Amino acid sequence: MQYSILATAGLLLVASPLSAQVPPNSDALLAAERAALAKLAFMDGIWRGPAWSITPTGRKEVTQAERIGPFLDGTVKVLEGRGYLPDGSVGFNAFGTISFNPATQAYVLHAYAQGYGGDFPFRVTPTGYVWEVPSGPGAIIRYTATIGEGRWREIGERVAGQAPPLQIFEMNLKRVGDTGWPAANPVPMR
Numbered sequence: 001m002q003y004s005i006l007a008t009a010g011l012l013l014v015a016s017p018l019s020a021q022v023p024p025n026s027d028a029l030l031a032a033e034r035a036a037l038a039k040l041a042f043m044d045g046i047w048r049g050p051a052w053s054i055t056p057t058g059r060k061e062v063t064q065a066e067r068i069g070p071f072l073d074g075t076v077k078v079l080e081g082r083g084y085l086p087d088g089s090v091g092f093n094a095f096g097t098i099s100f101n102p103a104t105q106a107y108v109l110h111a112y113a114q115g116y117g118g119d120f121p122f123r124v125t126p127t128g129y130v131w132e133v134p135s136g137p138g139a140i141i142r143y144t145a146t147i148g149e150g151r152w153r154e155i156g157e158r159v160a161g162q163a164p165p166l167q168i169f170e171m172n173l174k175r176v177g178d179t180g181w182p183a184a185n186p187v188p189m190r
Contacts, residue, residue: 029102033075036100036107039124040077042147043068046179051083051171053092053156062091064171066152069181075099078182081113098122128152135160141168150175 051064062083071078076099083092094113101108107122109131122131128145135141139160146153156169 030073030075032102033100034073036102037070037074037077037098040098040129041070043077043079043152044070044179045175046177047152047173048176049152049171049173051173052169054168060091064092064173066173067179067181069179069183071097071182080181128154143169 045068047064047066047068049064050061052059052061054060060083062085064081064083066079066081068077068079070076076097079094079096079098081092081094082090085091092113094111096109096111098107098109100106107124109120109122111117111120118133120131120133122129128147130142130144132143133141135158139158141156141158142165143154143156152171152173152175154169154171155167157165157167159165
C-alpha cells in the first residue's frame with residue numbers, strides 16, 4: 001500500500017511540469033498577427049467596378065462593390081462584397097475574414113457566400129493574393145488578385161485535372177474611398 005502511494009506521488013511530481021506548461025505569450029501572438037495583417041493594408045477601403053461570372057444559367061454581370069477594413073486591433077481583416085444587378089438589387093453577397101496563425105505561419109480566409117462557407121488557404125503574393133476553393137473531385141476554383149495603384153483585378157479559374165484552366169469570374173475594381181468599417185461606431189458602454 002505504501003509503495004503505491006509513493007509511486008503515485010513520484011509520477012505526479014514527474015508529470016506536473018508537463019501539465020503546467022506555460023501558455024504562449026498572447027502579446028507576442030497578437031504582434032505577429034498584426035504584422036502579418038498589416039501586409040494586407042493595400043486592400044483596405046471601398047472598391048467598385050464591373051464583374052462577371054459564369055453560373056449554371058449563363059453569364060451574370062454585376063457592379064461589384066467591396067468594403068474592407070481591419071478589426072480586433074488589426075489582427076483580422078474583414079471583407080464584404082456585394083454584386084449589384086442593373087435594377088439595383090443585390091445579386092451576390094459575400095462576407096469573409098482573413099486571419100493569420102503564427103504557429104503555422106499561414107493565412108486563412110473564412111468566407112460565406114451563396115449558402116456556402118468554409119476556411120480556405122490564402123496566400124499573399126508580391127502583387128496581391130491567391131486562394132482556392134474545392135470544386136468537386138480533382139477540381140478547384142482558384143482566385144488570383146492583382147492590386148495596386150488604386151486598381152484591383154481578380155480572376156477565378158476552374159482547374160480540373162490536366163485540362164487547361166477555365167476562367168469563370170473576373171472583377172475590375174477601382175478604389176473609391178476610405179472606410180472606418182468594421183471598427184468604426186462600436187456600441188458604446190452606455
